[in-house]
Amino acid sequence: MSEDAAAPARPPSARGSRIHWGGRGSAILGALLLVALGFALVAQLRQNSAQGLSALRQSDLVRILDDVGGRRDRLAAEASDLQAQQRALAGGATGSQAAIHAGPAPLGGLGRVGGTAAATGPGTEVFVTDPQSAVRSAQVLDLVQELRDAGAEAIQIGSVRVVASTWFADAAGGVSVDGTILRPPYTVLAIGDSQTMATALEIPGGVVASLPDRAAATVAAREQVEVTALHAVRAPRYARPATTARPSPS
Template sequence: MSTAPPDGAAATPRVRANPWRRLVRAARPRATRAQVLAGLLCAALGFGVVVQVRQTDTAGLEDLRENELVRILDDTTERSDRLGEEVRQLQAARDELTAGSDSAEAAARAARSRADSYGLLAGTLPARGPGITATVTDPAGAVSAAQLLQTVQELRDAGAEALQIGATRVVASTAFLDAAAAADGGVVVDGRLEQPPYVVRAVGDPPTMATALDIPGGVRETLRQLGAQLAVTTSQDVAITALHAVSAPQYARPASPAPEQAPPQ
């Protein structure tokens, strides 16, 4: 049964809604109070992280005094000059090897020099030259292997070419372990027990190495916090007499040179 509109009244046409418009309206994100709060917290967290990173990057230098900044700058300049000198020496050796007539003799000299350098790095040759002697006194027995390793790393970064702790030669493979069983404390360096006072000898540029040990927050400050003292003396004649015993490889053998191939005909 249908109800007809009253006489004189116009029928109102029904408008069909656009299905795409309804779909877009349903998929439109609606911001709730929880979502707004989460967004604000994320923004605040990101801002805090950025501020902390910037403060971390600059706090290391902003808190230093003027003389400390000058010392760090001098150390950096000396390292740059030393690397530049090494570059010039390598370039001169290259030019000498490629000169022509005396190339064989130059190659022999370069090989001997390289063998001496490798012997010093491997600790199989004694060393002598300008350097420093660092003595660590440890009355409380609080100095551990970590502090001696830090001292060695600082000296290597400062250009130390040969190192010796007590009667032990320090090379790239030297291991540092705490001697827990020793009554008077000590550190085991490459299997040898070294006890305080620790005497570290290093051959290299004396001012650069001495400065490296005095950098704020470095070796001297770390030792002072442990109740130990560091005394550094520079000299133009420091002798490194301890040698590192090189063990024979168990599996490796020198490879025979590959046969030369005949040029194609």
């Protein structure tokens, strides 16, 4: 084959000794062959672009059919994968919906802790008399902290619900709690284990004992304490729910 053309191995003496090719004749013959090659090339190109399946061999047709079948199988597998994925995603979406619908129950619990829902239950009522307004905000804060440490679940001072962000400040003639100025006497309601809270408050050297001389506190256990003051929650300006959108706890 063309290795002969690339590297003729026969010696020059043998070449041309058997059959004499005219040097010019074989050149013309080669040119004619190339004419035929160009002609056949174009013919085949035209034929190939024109012909459809009808010109193919039976075995080629079977192979094409096989290819199509395999391709169809792969596409079907891919389609079923995608459908499973779609079902999984849809299931996840309904799961989120279910979580949103199931939300109010846990949200109620959170509301009691966060101060957005009224709470009732056994607890303690602390009544602080302070006719000369000697009680400072620090002592009120101590009282609240002591109640928290004793396990109070909901605390209300006067008409103000005490939550995590509640702050205390001294005010003229009273104490400012979350911006609301309360005047004595103060009534502190706390829901929780009344025994524990009473013990915590009345411990020697504790909150009640360290009140100013002119102030006095009475701690009374109650079967039923109603913490009805609510903490107004502002819509967060920056924080956004990290996962799915849920209704604001308010």
